[in-house]
Amino acid sequence: MADGPQLPGVAGDVDEDEENRIVLHVDADCFYAACERLRDPDLRGEPVVVGMGYEPGETVGAVATASYEAREFGVESAQAISTALERLPRRADLQDDPELTRAETGHYRPVDMDHYESVAAEVKAILHDCADVVREVSVDEAYLDVTDRTAWEVVDGFARHVKDRVRREVGITVSIGVAPTMSAAKIASDFDKPDGLTVVRPDEVREFLSPLEVDLLYGVGPVTARELRELGLETAGDVAAADPGPLVERFGERGREIYDRARGEDDREVEPRGRPKSFSRESAFGSPVEEPGPKREGIETLAAAVADRARREGAMYRTVGVKAVTPPYDVHTRERSLPGPVDDPDLVSEIALELLTEFDDRRVRKLGVRVSNLEFAATDQASLDGWSAGDRGSSAGADGTDASLASETAADGQTSLEDFS
Ligand code: DCP
Ligand code: MG
Numbered sequence: 001m002a003d004g005p006q007l008p009g010v011a012g013d014v015d016e017d018e019e020n021r022i023v024l025h026v027d028a029d030c031f032y033a034a035c036e037r038l039r040d041p042d043l044r045g046e047p048v049v050v051g052m053g054y055e056p057g058e059t060v061g062a063v064a065t066a067s068y069e070a071r072e073f074g075v076e077s078a079q080a081i082s083t084a085l086e087r088l089p090r091r092a093d094l095q096d097d098p099e100l101t102r103a104e105t106g107h108y109r110p111v112d113m114d115h116y117e118s119v120a121a122e123v124k125a126i127l128h129d130c131a132d133v134v135r136e137v138s139v140d141e142a143y144l145d146v147t148d149r150t151a152w153e154v155v156d157g158f159a160r161h162v163k164d165r166v167r168r169e170v171g172i173t174v175s176i177g178v179a180p181t182m183s184a185a186k187i188a189s190d191f192d193k194p195d196g197l198t199v200v201r202p203d204e205v206r207e208f209l210s211p212l213e214v215d216l217l218y219g220v221g222p223v224t225a226r227e228l229r230e231l232g233l234e235t236a237g238d239v240a241a242a243d244p245g246p247l248v249e250r251f252g253e254r255g256r257e258i259y260d261r262a263r264g265e266d267d268r269e270v271e272p273r274g275r276p277k278s279f280s281r282e283s284a285f286g287s288p289v290e291e292p293g294p295k296r297e298g299i300e301t302l303a304a305a306v307a308d309r310a311r312r313e314g315a316m317y318r319t320v321g322v323k324a325v326t327p328p329y330d331v332h333t334r335e336r337s338l339p340g341p342v343d344d345p346d347l348v349s350e351i352a353l354e355l356l357t358e359f360d361d362r363r364v365r366k367l368g369v370r371v372s373n374l375e376f377a378a379t380d381q382a383s384l385d386g387w388s389a390g391d392r393g394s395s396a397g398a399d400g401t402d403a404s405l406a407s408e409t410a411a412d413g414q415t416s417l418e419d420f421s
Helices: 031-039 081-087 091-096 113-130 152-169 182-191 202-209 222-230 236-241 244-251 253-262 292-312 345-359 378-385 403-410
Strands: 023-028 048-051 063-066 107-110 133-138 141-145 174-179 197-199 278-289 315-326 330-342 364-372
Touching (some): 023 113, 023 182, 031 048, 031 063, 031 113, 113 152, 174 182, 182 202, 236 253, 244 253, 292 315
Antiparallel strands (some): 023 174, 048 063, 278 364
């Protein structure tokens, strides 16, 4: 964690969490078309276009997505349906036109969001099962922080395991990018679509980004791309090597961001959307530690940091938990709930230490402290989510259960490398 505390007593022997974060970006391949194939297997291997406005009598409409077979005909997302039909006539019209051959036609299906959302929910359930933190970005796309579940040496197998589960259990393919930052992971997931898997290790980020066109950088649309090219900057590597001064002058804050992203710098953390359900801090030992002393000191530091953060955010908490990661990558969580919400740093420390005693004589590579079941002070609510204070009532804490912690607890000790072999 970028701003997290480091464990005391092991100076010089502490992981820099930021560098070690392992982020997966998962994006389904031609998602709506894949969903149509699920319920109509005759569409497999065929050109499929999903969109609106191609029924007889309808003249306006756009393509939502096209299968990769249909893309070979030049059909693509956001295209006018009339253009798509010129490039790829409907299979249904085959017998009306003697000039057409079967191979030149494709299947057109109307958008059916209910169906796609139910398929997406199945995929997301698997992703939540595979990661401690999941940020769902769109119907077919999510970021996963899997830092505690795997390691760079074996992350290829981990990602393949995720792909296999989605294919076996849901029946669609996803492409995955793995990188130490969200932005590099997103570019990586697109790198080898469909059914792709691209792993960019921490020391490879600059090299990976360097040859890419500037259009691929986060926040660069066609207009910005043209302006960058006018400045002589064609690739991410050009931007990374440029003087950031003129970029900031021309594009303001965004110029700085484009420059940072081109250099592979992106300190955003994968966070679930919406108001926080918990606050946590964690820190890794450079090598596993067995003596209780350093572990207890670590927990005290983490507890103080978490309690301080909650206080600054105006949150009370009803549940205190600890996480201990034992070698190789076994995540254990323990938690205890209080009868009512509190803001009490000493109590956080006390409960966390009690929960830790179970691990007193086990080797631990990482420790964490978390407070959850949050209840926010009324004054902060409007600024946090734009709701008026009264709307929240006092039930905010009641639905503030922390899904990821709960699922970790349920799956305690179940995650091991064997799962991914
Ligand atoms: N979508 C849409 N209109 C767009 C772009 C996308 O309705 N202009 C819908 C249809 C897609 C879904 O969102 O299936 C997911 O968008 P993606 O950009 O991930 O596109 P696909 O999943 O279809 O294809 P890819 O394999 O490139 O990810
Ligand atoms: Mg997609």
